[in-house]
Amino acid sequence: MTSALTTTAFADTILHWYDLHGRKHLPWQQDITPYRVWVSEIMLQQTQVATVIPYYERFMERFPNVQALATAEQDDVLHLWTGLGYYARGRNLHACARQIVERYNGEFPQSVEQLSELPGIGRSTAGAIVSISMDIRAAILDGNVKRVLTRFYAVEGWPGTTTVQNRLWDIAERLTPQHRHREYTQAMMDMGATLCTRSKPACGICPLQPECLGHASSKPTQYPNSKPKKDKPEKHTWMLMLRNPQGEYLLQPRPQTGIWGGLWSFPEAPSMAQAEQWLSTHFGDTAEHTQELNSFRHTFSHYHLHIHPVAISLTRSTAQIGEAEQHWYNPRNPSALGLAAPVKKLLQSSL
DNA sequence: AAATCGGGGGT
DNA sequence: ACCCCAGATTT
Numbered sequence: 001m002t003s004a005l006t007t008t009a010f011a012d013t014i015l016h017w018y019d020l021h022g023r024k025h026l027p028w029q030q031d032i033t034p035y036r037v038w039v040s041e042i043m044l045q046q047t048q049v050a051t052v053i054p055y056y057e058r059f060m061e062r063f064p065n066v067q068a069l070a071t072a073e074q075d076d077v078l079h080l081w082t083g084l085g086y087y088a089r090g091r092n093l094h095a096c097a098r099q100i101v102e103r104y105n106g107e108f109p110q111s112v113e114q115l116s117e118l119p120g121i122g123r124s125t126a127g128a129i130v131s132i133s134m135d136i137r138a139a140i141l142d143g144n145v146k147r148v149l150t151r152f153y154a155v156e157g158w159p160g161t162t163t164v165q166n167r168l169w170d171i172a173e174r175l176t177p178q179h180r181h182r183e184y185t186q187a188m189m190d191m192g193a194t195l196c197t198r199s200k201p202a203c204g205i206c207p208l209q210p211e212c213l214g215h216a217s218s219k220p221t222q223y224p225n226s227k228p229k230k231d232k233p234e235k236h237t238w239m240l241m242l243r244n245p246q247g248e249y250l251l252q253p254r255p256q257t258g259i260w261g262g263l264w265s266f267p268e269a270p271s272m273a274q275a276e277q278w279l280s281t282h283f284g285d286t287a288e289h290t291q292e293l294n295s296f297r298h299t300f301s302h303y304h305l306h307i308h309p310v311a312i313s314l315t316r317s318t319a320q321i322g323e324a325e326q327h328w329y330n331p332r333n334p335s336a337l338g339l340a341a342p343v344k345k346l347l348q349s350s351l
Numbered sequence: 352a353a354a355t356c357g358g359g360g361g362t
Numbered sequence: 363a364c365c366c367c368a369g370a371t372t373t
Contacts, residue, residue: 046358047359051360085357085358162352197361200361257356300358
């Protein structure tokens with residue numbers, strides 16, 4: 001980790017580049033408040049800017065402040081989160097808003113330590129909130145910053161390990177300047193997002209290039225070192241699309257934890273045989289036209305899920321199924337519920 | 352320390 | 363088809 005550049009010169013270089021080329025017109029960069037920055041940071045976790053923007057605009061219109069979010073129903077929050085993924089972010093966002101209202105009288109606490117105790121806010125997100133919206137010096141270490149730093153210092157090792165992560169935090173803290181925190185934080189993210197990109201870094205126009213060890217190595221894209229590969233298991237599930245005579249589909253809430261936590265989905269079975277078993281138990285005299293639709297594959301970060309949709313038309317509406325909560329969903333008049341992306345897709349294609 | 356959580360966009 | 367993205371939480 002040797003560079004001719006002092007930490008001060010590093011920040012000055014970044015800030016000068018930001019003044020000329022940084023992004024200053026993103027939605028969350030207007031009317032900067034802790035609430036608006038917080039929501040944007042949560043949405044931007046593992047999700048790219050272009051994807052987030054329409055979700056952010058809708059969310060801000062519906063929940064303009066932390067009080068509005070705190071008093072909302074979880075279904076209303078997850079409805080606006082449908083399609084963004086990582087739904088624990090939506091649940092944590094909601095829980096966090098309620099804690100801020102209850103414990104802090106609706107005002108965001110002004111330290112990385114206090115913010116980090118709140119659900120969904122870790123060290124990096126807390127650093128972003130205080131540096132951008134409160135003018136408090138703090139480092140961040142998101143994907144963009146990791147990429148810039150691992151390249152600039154040619155840091156070996158996968159950043160998922162504690163060793164590499166600690167080293168990167170040390171570097172990030174050391175490089176954060178004493179002034180212009182908001183601009184520096186934004187500048188580092190912009191560098192990573194627009195210049196020091198994953199596969200085609202624009203080293204030719206990068207102000208850090210003369211001192212960059214990654215560039216000197218002639219293989220800057222080898223940083224950050226990639227995660228060790230693992231085979232993804234293949235899993236299967238049968239989704240039962242029960243349609244009543246009114247054209248409504250039966251949905252059930254999923255558990256709060258695990259895949260699609262807190263969202264609504266079709267009843268599922270681990271095999272077609274068990275699906276038919278379940279059908280005869282609950283709909284023995286009302287189910288007809290059971291038809292297996294074309295299956296498709298949905299890929300998660302850690303496994304592939306083969307979804308086998310089964311269309312079942314009911315001769316009449318049926319009462320409560322066991323003790324489970326349930327909702328009859330009309331695709332022509334959608335309810336405000338959180339839906340997993342494949343469920344939403346299936347409901348739309350049923351029209 | 353390692354596993355768990357989605358969906359989309361780039362290549 | 364594969365990689366990974368403005369990470370945090372749980373085990």
